[in-house]
Amino acid sequence: MNERLHSVLAQRGVSPESLAELCEVDPKTVGRWLGGRLPHPRHRFSVAQHLRVEETFLWPAPHPRAGRPGTGLGAELVGTYQNRASVPRDTWLSLLRESRQQIGVLVFSGTFFAQSNPHVAKMLAERAAGGVRVRLCFGDPTGTAVAIRGREEGIGDTLAAKIRASLTYYRALLSEAGCEVRLHNTTLYTSLFRYDDDMLINPHVWGRPASANPLLHLRRADATGWFDNYAQSFDAVWAAARPWTSDQEGTGTHGQN
Template sequence: MPNDRLRDALLRNGLTPAKVASAIGVDPKTVERWITKGRSPHQRHRHAIAAMVRETEKYLWPDAVSPERKAEVADSEVVQVFPHRNSIPVELWDRLINDASAQVDILVHAGMFLVERPKFVKGLAQKAAKGARIRLTFGDPDSPEVALRSEQEDLGEGTLGAKIRNVLAAYRPLRDVDGVKIRFHRTTLYNSIFRFDDEMIINTHVYGIQGAHAPSLHLRRLSAGDLFETYAESFDTVWHKSARATF
């Protein structure tokens, strides 16, 4: 069966089989067989090609990496575990936010702590102007899911919805900025996701505990890894079910 993902990735990056073959030191016919017959390259070649097309090995060759190897790599994707989100060093947030140049994805209910950073919203606009893709999705303040979460976190009736509305006021300058998309979701949010290029902060949600006090993971994407991609796919699933935010 042809490997259409590999074919598409090469085309998107302007790479021919001959160019790939020259770069990694194989015969062009070998690269053709990887595409047309779906054969899997050796690990070193998979890694090189994945880097060239900026995709993961898991995406290009879903069955090439054994479950045991995926588990090992997933362990390496966890940079650090924090007992509480508010114990993440400011310096780490600074680096992740400032260094992101291609993609910023944020899935939260409110995420008020972000707009407490004076330059955060303006920085997103600047990144979008340079070609970055910015996707922000907040809890729909009028949804039953947000009302339930407000109750579960013992915030008081209507508190979380009001908090979201307050936060959205800070994002008004981004409403008409090219490259920035803002949506409302109505999901049962199990994790807040903060993606900055190939790194993520995952803020887990624990029943009865406010997000700032719940554990968080710092992840870094690895080519053969599964963990980072799991959360990336989760974000995409919520994003595609979300509606354009009006505020």
């Protein structure tokens, strides 16, 4: 069953019959798509266009087998986006909902992560209750790395204030089993968002906010690819970060980073 197609249709309020009419196919054909059959390329394009979602999100490339042609770095690249804002909101939500093992977030402030989804803390708590390990790692607002990044972006102490504001969204998670929030003091070259074997990579360009920079969608193929390198960097930063408690930081102004 194509759960992602089912989910997007429900979110958009589009019935299978309506989708069939839009794509000029028989409703039984849409039924087969929902059942897991891969549509013809022109139909995949049409469905994605009508539902306003990435085609590769609805029909991800199959995981290549280790040791066979097509494995390695390039095989892990599912899609690219000109900037973070161009990633469909449904992509963020569906990846979160469908996680079964772990969710990891590594950012400086990540205010967009909560502001674009007011129920993010509740959703993360629900995933944790289902056995998913949730790790959220934000920049330490008192650390040197945040101060340097603020100067590079030309916003001074604003970044530290944005981090404090972002943390307020996650206070409720501190008491949830399976959820951890930490603060890092690391030079952050890339913001990372991991959902099991999917990862969204948001590289940082000097002097520009993360939201204005490109984003790559990776899916793990084997232990020799980009995915594991980024996953290992997440684990290294996480190991050196300090646990956050809600009484450590005050609140600040909300913003985007």
